[in-house]
Amino acid sequence: MLTNAPQFWRDRLTASAVHLGASLLIAAFAGALVFGVWYPYPYREISGGRELFLLVVSVDVILGPLITLAVFNRAKPRRELTRDLAVVVLLQLGALAYGLWTVSMARPVHMVFEIDRFRVVHAVEVPPELLDKTPAGIEALPLLGPTLLAVRPFKSSQESMDATMAAIQGVSLGARPDLWESYAQAVPDVVKAAKPVSQLKRRFPTQAADIDSVLASAGRRAESVVYLPLVGRKAFWTVFLDPSTAQILATMPLDSF
Incomplete structure (x- = not known):
């Protein structure tokens, strides 16, 4: 020994x-x-x-x-x-x-509401040449954890076309600092885009119990919650929200697109 x-x-x-x-x-x-x-x-x-x-x-x-x-x-x-x-x-x-x-x-810097979905944006995905266009009051690459943001409405059809072409080339809307706005400003749009969880449970009946369990852990029932899909780096998830405030209540690994 x-x-x-x-x-x-x-x-x-x-x-x-x-x-x-x-x-x-x-x-x-x-x-x-x-x-x-x-x-x-x-x-x-x-x-x-x-x-x-x-x-x-x-x-x-x-x-x-x-x-x-x-x-x-x-x-x-x-x-x-x-x-x-x-x-x-x-x-x-x-x-x-x-x-x-x-x-x-590679860290996530923001979860961004993007028209009809959420997207997790990572530091490496944010174009450096657009950093100086970050709106006042928003930290482009926070070091203390991801923040909630939203993509603002397009100012013109030309801006919409340019953003679409950039997205085709791999720069998502949510990763563009020139399109960011605070999440609070987008709450009405989030609420409008969100869908009832009852609809999600009908689409995925085998996942209904898991959905109820996730919501129960957040102290909510399916009838009082809405949802939106979430685009991540590795997979698609689902975000559960308060139907009035758009507050994020819970998430789960379920592709709800």
């Missing part, structure tokens, strides 16, 4: 275990940032934040301690050993910083 192993390997395994513990602690703090701020529920499901974060962190957490296992040797001069471990830590922190930057660029 370990007590009979050469001191050489005991030292290496101990150093690697300490490094692993520190790496897991740092990963936990990174996870709190990612899932508590950038990808709160349901965005971690809609936008794939969980998979991206786990890929980045698992590689970082595993490789650091493995490299320490390979390079740690008490027979080395203290200065050389300190240098080797410092290089490992710096490489690991650099990789983690790059991974978190990648995750941040």
Whole structure:
């Protein structure tokens, strides 16, 4: 067993275990940032934040301690050993910083009401050349979690045509800062576009119980709620709303288009 192993390997395994513990602690703090701020529920499901974060962190957490296992040797001069471990830590922190930057660029920044649906917009989808056209009072790329916005009515037929052509080229209406307005301004349009949940249950009778369960968790009954479809990065979801205020009450992974 370990007590009979050469001191050489005991030292290496101990150093690697300490490094692993520190790496897991740092990963936990990174996870709190990612899932508590950038990808709160349901965005971690809609936008794939969980998979991206786990890929980045698992590689970082595993490789650091493995490299320490390979390079740690008490027979080395203290200065050389300190240098080797410092290089490992710096490489690991650099990789983690790059991974978190990648995750941040893919983070959801807004849920936007888009004529007859909601769309989750991610930082990487917002055209940089339009950022200076963001309306006053709206933060284009918030760092403290996604916000609710809406697409304003078109000012002219030409603007509508230009937006349609841009959408065909891959820039959705909801990702254009020049078309954003506050969600409060769009409440009447949201309420008008929303549909009764009873209609949704008729369309998906096998999902009726799940719908009721989701709404019960929000303290509501189907008769007092409306819905709209939601376009996410990975799949289509459904958003449940108050029929008077357009307040979002709940979401569920159901393609209601």
